Amino acid sequence: MEKKKPLSVIAIVGPTAVGKTAVSIELAERLGGEVVSVDSRQVYRYLDVGADKISLSIRKKVLHHMIDVADPDQVFSAADFVLGCRDAVERIGARERIPIFAGGTPFYYEALFGSRLSKNLPRDEDLRRELEETARREGKKVLHDRLREVDPCTASRLHENDLRRVVRALEIHRLTGKNASSWYAGDEKLIPSGAYDVLYIGLTRPRPLLFEAIERRVREQFASGFPEEVEWLLSRGFDERFPSMQGFGYRELVQYFRGKITLEEAALGDIRATKAFSRRQMTWFSKFSPIVWYDTTDCIIPDLAEEIEKEVRTHLEK
């Protein structure tokens, strides 16, 4: 296969509630760009308030991609995301505009720019359920032992309690007859390596301030229609069975509407889980490279955007 010149792109990363959205919009306007949302909740229709989706009117002014591309009863995968992005980048390129990736789902960045997902690896929801049932009845260790037999390499990498990954590895083996580690080692990838040359712009602020911002945001969501949104989703049959409804806030509010916890407990649970997530995000982002960090404490968005714009232009012209 012929090697194409890598496409220079920028990505605005950072933990939740630092101001990525505002910066990405400002930057898109300055650069004549379009935003590609990298957010595992915003891909779902009807998850608006809890997913901090920006309004349609703003999306009309600055074009956005990868928002509202799946229904809440679908299982939208990282691979779906990668394929969608590939199309979006093509369309943006055809308009001679610049794609600006922005969002807080590290795994999606990894899938897209890490060029690691293999081509044509299937999945099977029924098989997953079956394996999970086995784990419930006979214990997680049984599955891990089974994996050790067919794929010792992957088994040694995974903890026996990490049911998600153990199930996935068994699924790959069962469905393709080949084990996961050999797929991963091969070079048939969804995105060829070196397809993108990414400049990561990282936004952050000291953790106590981050936690304050998270608390403020969750309170705001609860006061501006988040519970009603979840109630409506439940009335349409979109419940905790689906991954779309297993994010923080959503799962707590489902519990609330099931009468298991109070509204205040739901808010506190949401805040707690969001903080924990922001920590996990930072663990990922700290390994992304190259990354230029900006502190958004007391920042003025246009000033910050101007500074970032300079940084970005140097990268794009290279």
Add this chain to the structure above:
RNA sequence: GGCGGGAUAGCUCAGAUGGUAGAGCAGCGGACUGAAAAUCCGCGUGUCCCCAGUUCGAUUCUGGGUCCCGCCA
């Protein structure tokens, strides 16, 4: 004021018939290859409220004190 209960990790609490203590939550670190806001792993020294007594040894027993929570006045 009287009676009873309590005081142990940031919070809620457990515990040892006396040998200086441990869970959950929070916090912190990490992993991550098609569910990722998911899933999973690791990290626990703190005047055991204060003073005195008994004792080789007290956070544990005894006495007193302080504070908190109930109930009764």
